[in-house]
Amino acid sequence: MDNEVRVDALDREILFHLRQDGRLTNVELAKRVGLTPPPCLRRVKRLEETGVITGYRAVIDPGALGRGLEVLIDVEIYAQDRKSFQEFEDTVASYEEVIEFRRMYGRPDYFIRVAVADHAAYEAFLTKKLSGLPAVLRLESHLTMKTIKASD
Numbered sequence: 701m702d703n704e705v706r707v708d709a710l711d712r713e714i715l716f717h718l719r720q721d722g723r724l725t726n727v728e729l730a731k732r733v734g735l736t737p738p739p740c741l742r743r744v745k746r747l748e749e750t751g752v753i754t755g756y757r758a759v760i761d762p763g764a765l766g767r768g769l770e771v772l773i774d775v776e777i778y779a780q781d782r783k784s785f786q787e788f789e790d791t792v793a794s795y796e797e798v799i800e801f802r803r804m805y806g807r808p809d810y811f812i813r814v815a816v817a818d819h820a821a822y823e824a825f826l827t828k829k830l831s832g833l834p835a836v837l838r839l840e841s842h843l844t845m846k847t848i849k850a851s852d
Contacts, residue, residue, distance in 0.1 A: 705750045710735070714743055715752070722756040767797075767815040771822055772842040774808035779835040788835040797825050808840070 707715075713733045717724060724732075730740035747753045762768055779785050792812065793801055800813035812830075816822045822841075831839060 705747075705752050707747075707752060711743060711747060711752075714740070714747065718744075718753070762799075762815045766817045769818055769822060770799075770813065770815050770844055772844065773812040773814065773830070774838075774840040774842070775810040775812060775830075775836060776807060776838040777809050777835040778837040784835050788833060791833060792830070795825070795829055797821075797829075808838075 710733060714729065717729055717732050726737050726741045726744070729744070730737045733740065735743075744753070762770065777785060777788060779788065789801075789803070792798055792810075795814075797814040797816050798812055799815050800811075802811045803809065804811055814822070814825060816825055826839070826841070830836065
């Protein structure tokens with residue numbers, strides 16, 4: 701059974717424009733892709749209903765909220781039982797500073813992206829929250845010099 705949703709060139713163009721500006725009116729979107737509003741709206745609704753479009757959101761400047769320092773962290777854990785790594789995941793996911801959290805294949809075990817105010821705030825996060833967790837074996841921090849491309 702094929703779970704892949706069929707997306708044609710017109711759907712891709714709709715998605716392109718919505719990624720650029722999710723607040724486009726249906727009338728403006730239809731104009732940009734060369735459709736009249738009713739079929740354009742039907743396509744957008746189908747893309748939403750089939751899960752191709754999973755939501756709409758505002759993109760926030762972290763610096764405007766006092767969270768201008770972004771750090772990428774590789775984490776290796778020594779826990780092998782499901783309960784320990786589930787507790788680790790639940791705890792880390794609950795931290796406000798964590799903006800992305802992934803379990804990886806191979807090494808590192810986890811990839812965490814955090815946004816904090818400055819180096820002192822990062823040091824506090826690292827020492828008071830992350831490094832004190834019982835499952836943590838090794839942490840490696842990477843500070844971004846320059847963001848070349850980001851999807852958000």
